[in-house]
Amino acid sequence: MTSVHPPPVPGRELSNPPTDGISNLRFSNHSDNLLVSSWDKTVRLYDASANVLRGEFMHGGPVLDCCFHDDSSGFSASVDNKVRRIMFSHGKEEILGRHDAPVRCIEYSYAAGQVITGSWDKTLKCWDPRGASGQERTLVGTYPQPERVYSLSLVGNRLVVATAGRHVNVYDLRNMSQPEQRRESSLKYQTRCVRCYPNGTGYALSSVEGRVAMEFFDLSEASQAKKYAFKCHRKSEAGRDIVYPVNAIAFHPVYGTFATGGCDGFVNVWDGNNKKRLYQYSKYPTSVAALSFSKDGRLLAVASSYTFEEGDKAHEPDAIFVRSVNEIEVKPKPKVYPNPPA
């Protein structure tokens, strides 16, 4: 059974992309502005619709993650251990605080009004961005994790943290003193990415073994019965599978379906409720490092950027593609139920 082959249009390529690997990209919640963090030590702000670079902010080291606060400012997480606030219109950035090791992930919680960062120093930190700069004034709390933090995701008052060693912690932001739940990943290999469902009932977790697990927060039997995992981003060659890491998960803000991007260069769109793949976009030049849907789900930004899963090797140039999303690619299809007997 083969997939429908779409016309080979990867989307519009953004001009002035970063000059080195892209670690993450995010659409704004307010506009089609796209924030991109890169190994070239910059964070770049684009107007994705107009294909214009609006700002470029230098950091002290490669930037591993970034997020918006609003359309005038954002935050960044860098390998130089620092957490920064970036003021787009002023064209400058300031240090909000620091970790003891590279900061791997950053999120802004609208519910809590706080910036949350996860680092390879095995801690989670919460920051109040309204405080004056300087760690003493802005740091709200430090929360030890079992291992280095690899990914985190927020929905409502819940925070999911995925670390090395396949640990997953679920927190309630209103009470960070200890995790609400401590879990191990239901996948067998290293976790790559975790993303909460927009409806707040659970999260999707992807690993390096070409699998995604769909999990639920509610620990009741009924809810846990719904959890499952599926294989994806694999290629069969000479009788065995080549198993690619799944680097990125992005949920469609309207339909609740989600896209996954892997080191095989493909982006797939899935309907988690009906357990179906809805679409597969044509192959990107190299590994898909990051994905983001725009606020209305009309655009999908794809970072086609080699992620070093095979060490240093020659690769296609790092690029950002912004494609228009068609409804058929992301809209769930209703189930076909048997007709009741006459």
Place this chain on the structure above:
Amino acid sequence: MHNKKEACRNFQRGRCKFLHVIQQQPKSNAFGFGTQAISHQQQKPNPFGFGVQNNAQSKGANDFGNKQSQFKNTWTRSSASSGAPSLRQPDNQPQATNHRCNDPESCKRIIAEDFEHERPLWKLTCYSHWKNSPCDIVGDVSYEELRAAAYDDAKRGLSLQSIIERERNLLNSKLVEFENFLRNPYRGPAGSAAAQQIPFPGATTTVLSPTTQNTVAPQSNVPPSVSISFGNQQPNQSVVASFPTNMANFSNSSATNPAINQFSAAAISTQNFSSSSIQSPAFLNVSLSNSEVVGREATNVQLGNNLPTTVASGDSNIWLKEKWTPGEIPEEAPPDAYV
């Protein structure tokens, strides 16, 4: 249902048009082959599985109903009736099973299968042979960490050659760790139980040799291209990379025996994990293959308010013993002092 021991061959080749959803794995004895991922067992079109398109593959409405009830009849052993083809264990765990490796042979088979068919492209990973269980092989590195160390070392002027050397060593030691684990997944101290349950080298050579050959051959392509600039190649050598302590952890975990050995694992866990109250109890699960360890050790989800603060019933020196005879294996997780 068939008592097939092999996975669906088409599925393994990625060409099966029916999608195999992997669900929770049933108890090992259920159908003789139950310990394998369920995906391998579904020979029929699975309307719940991920299809490439929509329901077209479910062969019509009637089949949908039939398959559904078929699932219920064949697989569901307890009350789960949500319609999703998931499997619940008869015990009342709210989460997936507490895997206890009651049948090391089948666990070994799982491991061999995993390594044979599903070795990920990324080698510096942790691994657990049972989902929701703690890692059997610890000390994973993400490619971002590798890359960050590479950039760091390059900035400090390390020669590319030495960088490549160190990374290759890291990769090889991790591969060796996987190989060792495949050969000796169980090194628990459960005395006579271990002896009878793990008929190691004899019975399993036939299993091992093809897998080792298969797994080694592809990897030989990897090291030359892996020119990663990484910190450590020897334990205790502290390189001023971004995360020296982590370097030491990686090297240590590869130098020691597979982490199943609960005492070395306990040592590693104190190094690696600052707050991992479920770590060592679960290692106990894995290594005590024939024990009666039940009760309050690691439920796979620990609620924040219910952290198991178990106390060894009776002699707390039990935790310090190297070898346990079956009768004296404690039924509870070790107190944190012994973790």
